[in-house]
Amino acid sequence: MSTSAFIVPIDPKAPSTAIPNVDIAKTWATVPRGEKVDVGTTSIFYDTPATKITAASSLGDNFSAKKGEVKRELVRKSVGSAVKALKVLNGLKEVTVDASADPHAAVLPAVAAHLALYDFSLKTNPPSPFNPNLKKPIPPKLEFKPIESSKEWDRGVAYAYSQNLARTLMELPANMMTPTAFCERAKAEFAGIENVEIFVRDEDWAASKGMNTFLSVTHGTNEPAKFLEIHYKGASQKDAQPIAFVGKGITFDSGGISLKPGEGMKLMRGDMGGAATVVSATLAIAKLKLPVNLVTVTPLTENLPGPSATKPGDIVYAMNGKSVEVDNTDAEGRLVLSDAIYYASTEYKPHTLIDVATLTGAIVIALGEIFTGVYSTSDELWEKLHTAGEQEFDRFWRMPLSEDYGPQIYSSNADLCNTGGRPGGSCTAALFLKAFAHGIEAEDGSNAETAMKWAHLDIAGTMDATRPTPYQEKGMTGRPVRALIEYVRGLAS
Numbered sequence: 001m002s003t004s005a006f007i008v009p010i011d012p013k014a015p016s017t018a019i020p021n022v023d024i025a026k027t028w029a030t031v032p033r034g035e036k037v038d039v040g041t042t043s044i045f046y047d048t049p050a051t052k053i054t055a056a057s058s059l060g061d062n063f064s065a066k067k068g069e070v071k072r073e074l075v076r077k078s079v080g081s082a083v084k085a086l087k088v089l090n091g092l093k094e095v096t097v098d099a100s101a102d103p104h105a106a107v108l109p110a111v112a113a114h115l116a117l118y119d120f121s122l123k124t125n126p127p128s129p130f131n132p133n134l135k136k137p138i139p140p141k142l143e144f145k146p147i148e149s150s151k152e153w154d155r156g157v158a159y160a161y162s163q164n165l166a167r168t169l170m171e172l173p174a175n176m177m178t179p180t181a182f183c184e185r186a187k188a189e190f191a192g193i194e195n196v197e198i199f200v201r202d203e204d205w206a207a208s209k210g211m212n213t214f215l216s217v218t219h220g221t222n223e224p225a226k227f228l229e230i231h232y233k234g235a236s237q238k239d240a241q242p243i244a245f246v247g248k249g250i251t252f253d254s255g256g257i258s259l260k261p262g263e264g265m266k267l268m269r270g271d272m273g274g275a276a277t278v279v280s281a282t283l284a285i286a287k288l289k290l291p292v293n294l295v296t297v298t299p300l301t302e303n304l305p306g307p308s309a310t311k312p313g314d315i316v317y318a319m320n321g322k323s324v325e326v327d328n329t330d331a332e333g334r335l336v337l338s339d340a341i342y343y344a345s346t347e348y349k350p351h352t353l354i355d356v357a358t359l360t361g362a363i364v365i366a367l368g369e370i371f372t373g374v375y376s377t378s379d380e381l382w383e384k385l386h387t388a389g390e391q392e393f394d395r396f397w398r399m400p401l402s403e404d405y406g407p408q409i410y411s412s413n414a415d416l417c418n419t420g421g422r423p424g425g426s427c428t429a430a431l432f433l434k435a436f437a438h439g440i441e442a443e444d445g446s447n448a449e450t451a452m453k454w455a456h457l458d459i460a461g462t463m464d465a466t467r468p469t470p471y472q473e474k475g476m477t478g479r480p481v482r483a484l485i486e487y488v489r490g491l492a493s
Ligand SMILES: [Zn+2]
Pocket: 253, 255, 303, 329, 330, 331, 332, 333
């Protein structure tokens, strides 16, 4: 059995001739099949001349007639299917991917191959590369390389590495992925990368800043909370106005005193998906040296019903002075985010602030696991996010951010209530956060020129995939890491 193989994404109508000494076109034509060749239909040829094994995977019927974004996704699916077919073969070590053939850029096969190879397991046999107790990382089962090296391929590797990192951070159980462990892992991932500074703040620091809504969530657990900041200065002017990312980092969400039902609660190890995705996207942005300044902040804590836990009806004063009635301790995401958003928007005065959060069950009902819900004060920011999401097939859907939902979150005893009832539950959560985004455009548009653009991404639906796709297995998805990187790359170019 050979230890090396080729992957060829193949247009059934115009087969690639990129592989030297292998007449794939001729061989492919001999494969019996029906009239249609669905994307991802993979044939493995043994004893092909240039290498022993070649996986030819269809790009689907009428590939060449499809438009750009659709083609991009077909390339990912085709390569992902080939990787799935190859990764079960024993002894295979190295896979050369045909990433050179027009019209697809090398970034797509690189992304798809590395995402499709991803496998999360904490079983001891075989040892997992993610086992935090192992001193040395386990090398991946397959090494991928392109026929010709290129910047696009390397970019694809960085995108996929970051998305896989976010998947791992989200999959790791809460006893391993505590706020402290999250910060340690972030520091290790960023070690040696230029223009990056990392600050790990503690609860005393948060108290000194008046972050009482954040701290109200930390009271029910003995696990120390952390407030992680990652500063990346890649712009030519080091004092240029930054972008800010804010990510919800609940490393386990039991619901607190408003305890969740037991069934499915273990998924709440992934309630730090906002933090995982913004930190992972920041890693790729810094690795790729994108010419922007970026500040990423993530409030990290568990939400547990310990004896000092916040109780329904408690009222706390947020960092911006607003009083918040905690009607339901399971609506804790907006509590940790409110202080984090206010802090990032006042301390760093970013031109754009994007927060990402596994925030509401309501967005799961509205959009399922296909689209991430986006709420934004800026049409321009929405358009850019939308474009980036389509490019990466990591898609967004714009949701209404309207003050008309306000009465649902006004409290009779405080400025705001942290629940707004079931109707429009994702919309009311977004409106709650808006009260803490400092410097956004006023209702009368008077500060339109200088206003901070803000978008809130509710990823509670897209955090987890229940149906596998050719390059994304079931489980935590690490979305929208690629869309965030692509958005920043679009800004930079
Ligand atoms: Zn919750």
